[in-house]
Amino acid sequence: MSLQGSLSELPLPDVIQLVSVSGKTGAFEIQRDHENGRIYLRDGQIVDASVGALRGDNAVYEMAIWSQGTFLFKPGEECDRVTIHLSNAALMMEAARRLDEWRVLSRKIPSLGLVPYFTTREKGTDQVTLSPHEWILVTRIDGVLSIEEIASELKWAPFDVSKLLFGMITKGLVALGSSGEVGIESQRWEEGLNPVTLLGLAEKIRAVAIDVVGAGGEGTIEKQYTAARTLIERGEGFIALREMVEHHIKAISLLKGSETAAMFDEQVRPLLGEVKIG
Numbered sequence: 001m002s003l004q005g006s007l008s009e010l011p012l013p014d015v016i017q018l019v020s021v022s023g024k025t026g027a028f029e030i031q032r033d034h035e036n037g038r039i040y041l042r043d044g045q046i047v048d049a050s051v052g053a054l055r056g057d058n059a060v061y062e063m064a065i066w067s068q069g070t071f072l073f074k075p076g077e078e079c080d081r082v083t084i085h086l087s088n089a090a091l092m093m094e095a096a097r098r099l100d101e102w103r104v105l106s107r108k109i110p111s112l113g114l115v116p117y118f119t120t121r122e123k124g125t126d127q128v129t130l131s132p133h134e135w136i137l138v139t140r141i142d143g144v145l146s147i148e149e150i151a152s153e154l155k156w157a158p159f160d161v162s163k164l165l166f167g168m169i170t171k172g173l174v175a176l177g178s179s180g181e182v183g184i185e186s187q188r189w190e191e192g193l194n195p196v197t198l199l200g201l202a203e204k205i206r207a208v209a210i211d212v213v214g215a216g217g218e219g220t221i222e223k224q225y226t227a228a229r230t231l232i233e234r235g236e237g238f239i240a241l242r243e244m245v246e247h248h249i250k251a252i253s254l255l256k257g258s259e260t261a262a263m264f265d266e267q268v269r270p271l272l273g274e275v276k277i278g
Helices: 012-020 057-064 088-105 132-138 147-154 158-170 195-213 215-233 238-256 258-273
Strands: 003-006 026-032 035-042 045-051 070-075 115-118 174-177
Touching: 003 012, 012 026, 012 035, 012 045, 012 057, 012 070, 012 088, 035 057, 045 057, 045 088, 057 088, 057 158, 088 158, 115 147, 132 147, 132 158, 132 195, 147 158, 158 174, 195 215, 195 238, 195 258, 215 238, 238 258
Parallel strands: none
Antiparallel strands: 003 070, 026 035, 026 070, 035 045, 115 174
């Protein structure tokens, strides 16, 4: 006998608990708008799940935070793959934790259909420091793609993208707008690049330069980086970044020799080459 209903009336973790205690084998079909997911149970234990590009544990966690949509349990359906090895209890505990966290995130991110865009930062604001995952996310923010679309491109859970965005919104780096209404703020700065992307690149290049010159030349590199950062925030764009690299090469050549400078050049040029102008 099938079981179906609305997620707004009965949360998915409660539905799964209801079916799993009976030791049933079958599949849940979960639908929200255009998204469709599946969760397979074998003798009451969750063994596989998928939604979009997500599979396994993360797929369960993603669907567990849905507050809208429908579910349908089809008894007897089986799958030949096992992507989940945690107990149902462990899965549901983590799902509950994420649901609590999502309630906090949703205060600033009420919809995954909103479009993130970079805000204009005032002069003299604090230095931008990005984690590796934030850096990856920054490269996908263009004022056109929604949170959901960015997550799909990256093959990340929308929940994880939202967590990163929450911090960036709190810091004033990013804001959210409706599709088609983002406006001038979402337009790329001079030469087609936003300041956070440029500052992120500047920090990566600075780190490489300091690693090359060592403690003895760190002061020179920091001074050149600070100058470039000021120019970028004034809107000088990619030119300021390129000039910073040239200054680093000259400084490294004087401190460590031309061969070391050439090595630095080889390391950072690919970073500049990845930037698409216009």
